[in-house]
Amino acid sequence: MTRGQDAWVTSMIAVRDARDEAAFARLFGHFAPRVKAFLMRSGADATLAEECAQETMATLWHKAHLFDPNRASVATWIFTIARNRRIDVLRRTRHPEPEDLPWGPEPEPDQADALALQQESKQLGEALAALPEKQRVLIEKAYFGDLTHSEIATETGLPLGTIKSRIRLALDRLRHAMK
């Protein structure tokens, strides 16, 4: 199962299927300090950021059955959980979420597609790193919650279209399988 698969996806699947605490510890070691930094950039103090980072990682464990490697990287999925915690705690409002789409009836979705999405997510990170600093900082500010919605510029110069098409394909397959 692990051959050719993204290491974080492998750990997520071990958490999901086997409640594997060692795999969880690996995810925790890599992502919790990033979530904490993300929350501190967004205005939380160290104590609050520590607590929210722990809650984010606990949510990852509890909602592992909703993670779908055909539609998101592990970093992306954790980002959405951390973002929602940030809004709950720092803005004291809710962030309404779209209706959940579970994995679908097939226990193991198409691995080649999942791998392709993980690679494209990695390439997106590289493209972000390669942007001129001014442009990159603007995107980071938006996602750290430093910009209002009218200040956000959507011209990113990044290959978002390839990821969108990949996710669309996964959704079409899921819808077909659910029929």
Place this chain on the structure above:
Amino acid sequence: MTMHDINHHLTDKLLMAYSAGALPEAFSLAVATHVSMCDECRARLGAYESLGGAVLERADTVAMAPDSLDVTMARIRNGAPVVNTPAPHKRGVLPAPLCDYVGGDLADVRWRSIGMGVKQAILPTSRDATARLLFIPAGAAVPDHGHRGTELTLVLQGAFVDETDRYGPGDIEIADEDLHHMPVADIGADCICLAATDAPLRFRGMIPRLAQPFLRI
């Protein structure tokens, strides 16, 4: 509610702002509800959320407390039992995010009449913008109005027509300050929409303007 035939979608700006967590709650509710009905926008949103993932992956790190993994494992053991069953497939008329705010389905909405058969129900969101459900009887009109800010109108059932186009189930109209319009429900069926605004509407007629403070429309 059908997945096909959606012609009016979210803008990149709304999708990116939603993914960054920068929208007022009422707008986020409209975005989440449209995405629940539209796989195209779900995929576009997924791309913007990937960008958030890339930002997180590249972010600096701040060391966690030495006992934090143990504390988190204790949180997990004391937390809610894990429900591993897939979320139930659509139960009723309203998409899941709206059911949350209504506290049930369409039958549970507490409508208030605002005249001429039009009814509304304001949903509980933060005050920086207002979300409400609108019920427009077949063939009836919402009074001619303009906007100071932005208004998002998402059709849940039926259809409406205004100066710009026809909007059916799943379609979302994004109206800004320049648009003065009078949505009219299709003659065939009552129209139910979710409308989100970040400023009060401006009516042209005298009577709706007088009534406005009472209606919070």
